Amino acid sequence: MTKTRYLLTLLFALCALWLMLAVVLYGYQRSEEIASTPCLGCLGLNPAQTKDFQFKTVMNKSTPDYITDLLKTGVVFLHFRIIVCTACDEIEAMIFNTQEPGKDIQKDYPDVHFVHSNLEIPEDLRGLNITLSKNEQRSLYDTYDVGLDKKGKSGNVPLMVIITLNKNDGTGDIAPYFISLYGSGYSKADIESRIDTAEVLHHTYFERY
């Protein structure tokens, strides 16, 4: 009986320890995540960016000026799609929330610049007050690794690129930061991916402050 009680106590202690460890590890990681993002709300300041402010994308290309300009006033959300693409429809439905009118994700994030690009319809670069030519859009596709084949069809759509500002780990300076979410994980049945996208956007948006 004493032995059983001893074992039960030990088991309980181990469970409690495991639980505490999980909390501590998660809490530490989340706390680090929060603190590593510049808290512009704490400061009441915004980074002053110069015109020649540049940074490279994952394709080692310079970010276009108009993207940099948009970044000065908010998070930039680039959305690449083509016309016939079921996954693109899924993602676009999430962004515009066509299934639940009035719950448009763009309305939840008023400071985010949503930029949509559809190479097959060049003028469909919504979110920007500029119209890019087909070649200019093609260069945007190269810059963000949308991946064009020889026929000019995009291989990686839907692709979303979220560009925001973060604190550089090494120097602590404010630096651009971007996340690319490739389309491969987004199938019709993959509800989890939608949630991930919303979460990533949420963090990117709120942790700017």
Added chain:
Amino acid sequence: MFVDRLQAIRHVVQIFFLVTAIFGVTGLVGMTGFVYPYYFCYSCPYAWASCPLGILQHAFIDIRTLGLLEGLRLLAYLTGIISLFGLAFGRFICGWACPIGALQDLLGGLRMKAFAKELPRLYPLRFVKYGVLLLIPVTSYTFVEVLYTRLCPVGGITGTFPTLLMDWSGWVGGTDFPIKIASVAIFFVLVLAIFRGWCRYLCPLGAMLSPFNKLTPLSIHVNKRSCVNCGLCSKSCPMKIDVPKMKRNLECIGCGRCVGACKNHSARLRIFDKGVV
């Protein structure tokens, strides 16, 4: 003799903790996931840990947006750290470690004479800080916004100004900048008017730590048998506590001024109910 040196030791400890808070200046440590047990903004260019109130707000935003479990885990982490330090030191943290407390001690000598005496009608205002502490999670959850952070004067003092000093041209005032300046101005007026005015009336972290005064091994105790009720201890108390009557008072920050003021050593600093000073 040791009693006379208590305040000097306390100030050395305060400087030590200020240096600790900005240890990131050495470049030996970057931002970590630790949480300061005292009030210091993680937006300070040399901070290496998080602000407990910032984490509190994020925990409630996480509950609303990421789910109950995620938010509660972060909240459990924060309460674990605060409980750990609170159980060990209670509000002695405010008196000995908090850089904002140290700043108020420094500004204490400059305070306006007109306000040097405690106004009795201000006494109930000390409950305001508990209200502020309660409002932080409510507003974070309701508005999914770090509203308190945007108003926080400590963010201005330890974050905004050092950031601007380090890189004046790298920043421009945001929409919250005037609010930040106003809150910092209010903070300075308050602490210049009333000694430790921020700790007494508004500090939510003080409110968070105060219940631990009942549990911590550290306390200030007055020996009723030798006390002559001269009132010198209460007069010297920056929190304006009636020291002879107090028993592990929630407001006591353990600064030990009463210990130094007591002529016949009735007020003593105790650890585990054993007098040490």
